[in-house]
């Protein structure tokens with residue numbers, strides 16, 4: 001059977017670049033992009049697109065049957081900061097969309113599922129440094145609670161029904177093509193845009209707030225790698241810890257100053273500070289490295305060069 005991939009939430013920050021990369025690897029017509037709205041020009045002209053509301057079971061089923069989809073990536077979700085403003089909506093979207101695809105996989109409508117979890121599954125009682133794969137998990141945001149519950153459901157569907165579901169706990173993801181929306185780690189993207197546009201940035205997280213982060217290319221590579229792994233190598237069916245780097249707002253500002261010397265940072269924290277304070281400062285991802293060979297490539301220096309060069313070209 002030929003591989004046919006459906007990406008739900010293809011127009012978001014990660015969905016956009018995941019779709020483009022999977023099309024490069026598998027061919028444009030083997031990857032169906034879907035979302036409730038249209039995405040960037042680059043995405044829309046790169047291959048097939050369907051409107052799907054991730055909360056509507058039938059709208060997902062129709063597209064799966066139309067294209068004989070084998071693999072589904074569910075990238076639609078409401079993130080941590082927006083989730084705190086709309087808790088009921090966040091729970092509804094994050095859980096219903098997951099149940100829809102878990103049930104479709106259970107009914108044999110497709111073969112393999114990718115579902116992203118997040119460092120938000122950890123909470124204030126979790127050890128903060130080098131947070132282990134298995135540890136205390138008492139998330140304090142709606143988003144984190146939905147991701148924690150989702151992880152339990154993924155493992156349950158794997159054990160009870162043999163659903164081949166694979167997942168990683170994304171740290172904050174930094175990219176330049178499509179902006180993130182509604183996350184606590186979004187400052188680490190905004191800062192690069194503001195550095196080039198106005199030479200300064202007022203950070204909504206305080207000095208000293210260290211969070212786990214990753215450049216987009218590494219996140220995409222990890223996502224494709226876990227989906228390509230032999231099923232027996234994917235030993236954890238809740239979700240894998242994943243790490244590349246950790247930094248504070250002042251550390252990223254220092255890197256920017258090496259390229260934009262006039263850049264200045266100021267601090268004015270808001271409600272997102274509490275969320276950030278409840279999350280790990282660094283992550284132990286040794287299980288992902290052992291089980292399916294995960295290895296990151298990009299550090300804060302390289303990432304800052306790529307971000308500033310790419311955005312400079314985009315704004316020209």
Ligand code: AKB
Pocket residue numbers: 079080081117118119120143170171172173182183184185186
């Ligand atoms: C967020 O900040 O909500 C996300 C995440 C860490 O999952 N980027």
